[in-house]
Amino acid sequence: MNAIDQRLAEILTDQLKVDRAAIDTDVTLDSLDIDSLVVVELALILEKEFAVPIPDGELTKEMTVGDVAHLIEDKSGGPGATV
Amino acid sequence: MDRVAVLAGLGAGLPSTPVTNSEIAVRLGIEPDWIETRTGIRRRYVVAPGESTGDLAVSAGRRALASAGTDTVDAVVLATSTPDRLCPATAPRVADILGLGTVAAFDVAAVCSGFIYALATGSGLIAMGAADTVLVIGADTFSTIVDPADRATSAIFGDGAGAAVLRAGAAGERGAVLALDLGSDGSRGDLIEVRGGGSRQRSTGLPAKEEDQFLVMQGQAVFAQAVQRMSASAAQAAARCGWSLDDVDWFVLHQANARIITAVARQLRLPQERFLSNIDRVGNTAAASIPLALADGVLTGRLRPGQRVVLTSFGGGLTWGSFALSWPRLTVGAPQSGAGPAGTSVDHPGSIE
Numbered sequence: 001m002n003a004i005d006q007r008l009a010e011i012l013t014d015q016l017k018v019d020r021a022a023i024d025t026d027v028t029l030d031s032l033d034i035d036s037l038v039v040v041e042l043a044l045i046l047e048k049e050f051a052v053p054i055p056d057g058e059l060t061k062e063m064t065v066g067d068v069a070h071l072i073e074d075k076s077g078g079p080g081a082t083v
Numbered sequence: 084m085d086r087v088a089v090l091a092g093l094g095a096g097l098p099s100t101p102v103t104n105s106e107i108a109v110r111l112g113i114e115p116d117w118i119e120t121r122t123g124i125r126r127r128y129v130v131a132p133g134e135s136t137g138d139l140a141v142s143a144g145r146r147a148l149a150s151a152g153t154d155t156v157d158a159v160v161l162a163t164s165t166p167d168r169l170c171p172a173t174a175p176r177v178a179d180i181l182g183l184g185t186v187a188a189f190d191v192a193a194v195c196s197g198f199i200y201a202l203a204t205g206s207g208l209i210a211m212g213a214a215d216t217v218l219v220i221g222a223d224t225f226s227t228i229v230d231p232a233d234r235a236t237s238a239i240f241g242d243g244a245g246a247a248v249l250r251a252g253a254a255g256e257r258g259a260v261l262a263l264d265l266g267s268d269g270s271r272g273d274l275i276e277v278r279g280g281g282s283r284q285r286s287t288g289l290p291a292k293e294e295d296q297f298l299v300m301q302g303q304a305v306f307a308q309a310v311q312r313m314s315a316s317a318a319q320a321a322a323r324c325g326w327s328l329d330d331v332d333w334f335v336l337h338q339a340n341a342r343i344i345t346a347v348a349r350q351l352r353l354p355q356e357r358f359l360s361n362i363d364r365v366g367n368t369a370a371a372s373i374p375l376a377l378a379d380g381v382l383t384g385r386l387r388p389g390q391r392v393v394l395t396s397f398g399g400g401l402t403w404g405s406f407a408l409s410w411p412r413l414t415v416g417a418p419q420s421g422a423g424p425a426g427t428s429v430d431h432p433g434s435i436e
Binding site: 015016036037040041043044045048056 | 303350
């Protein structure tokens with residue numbers, strides 16, 4: 001788990017009240033009971049936390065936790081990027 | 084000593100007809116739970132045929148005057164985006180019915196942020212010495228502009244009015260207005276709009292299209308904007324008072340949707356228990372939502388003298404704003420009946436349980 005994966009998991013559990021045990025890179029946001037409004041909220045939190053722009057609609061509930069982490073990695077310049 | 088506006092009275096007015104989720108669910112062909120799960124709303128009130136925004140404003144205004152122990156003011160500022168008529172403003176008629184004589188009276192249009200904008204206007208009149216007392220009202224009847232078949236809006240909005248009396252005072256007093264933050268972003272004006280009925284459509288010489296007569300709202304984009312703007316504005320107003328977010332006893336947000344209030348609490352990293360809410364019982368009442376939530380807070384004993392309170396709104400325009408004050412000692416009176424000229428309004432605080 002790199003720094004982004006770890007921070008994403010923390011945000012999901014601490015701020016969005018997702019069950020930590022259910023989080024895995026392969027599970028979709030939808031299967032974590034994250035609906036469309038929570039997806040919007042997650043995008044706002046990630047924008048602030050990682051200082052990356054996430055336009056409306058870029059994050060979807062069909063994405064997996066791993067997809068979200070990759071998206072942030074791509075935008076912020078790789079897994080080693082400081083957050 | 085600087086002359087500032089001080090909150091001196093508060094009143095609420097709701098129509099007499101409650102509408103439950105089950106009634107709306109039947110109409111929309113959805114499960115009753117759908118509405119409460121997504122919005123936190125269990126009930127809202129709607130006006131009777133022929134009843135208007137002005138009627139509700141009179142009801143709330145009368146109660147606010149009684150709460151302040153006065154029957155005169157120097158000005159009436161009414162926030163609404165559902166006026167009784169396209170022209171003239173609704174406020175002069177409200178002032179007349181309330182027996183306030185020929186005082187200054189006008190409307191402010193800032194959609195769901197209207198009450199905060201009207202408070203700012205009233206506070207300005209007082210600060211500059213143009214008025215010693217101002218009746219500020221937020222009143223809307225969104226049931227008259229929502230498409231009954233649109234579940235995104237018809238399940239959310241309710242009708243209502245809330246009012247406050249401001250008087251001239253000093254900054255050290257309880258109830259004194261301590262800070263203000265206002266903003267707008269017209270580039271996102273399409274997120275919440277009624278396209279028809281205005282000059283843009285009327286100048287074409289053609290009647291408004293059926294769908295253009297209703298409020299349209301782009302839910303997810305509005306959610307994102309509302310959360311960001313209200314979080315930033317509330318923080319800004321607190322900072323202008325020299326308060327940290329932890330110093331604030333109550334945040335009173337526009338009651339748009341319970342999910343938005345939860346999301347703002349998370350953004351600000353604050354417990355949701357510090358966010359006053361009555362949306363479950365009245366729905367989203369647009370410009371009336373903040374004063375109705377405040378009246379509810381007083382009646383339920385949650386708002387107490389000396390507490391630090393930040394009021395924050397967000398609405399079409401886009402517009403947003405915040406108002407910070409120390410809570411005054413005031414009472415919201417017992418229910419009284421039938422205020423409006425249509426005879427159908429009931430003054431309701433006692434039933435905002």
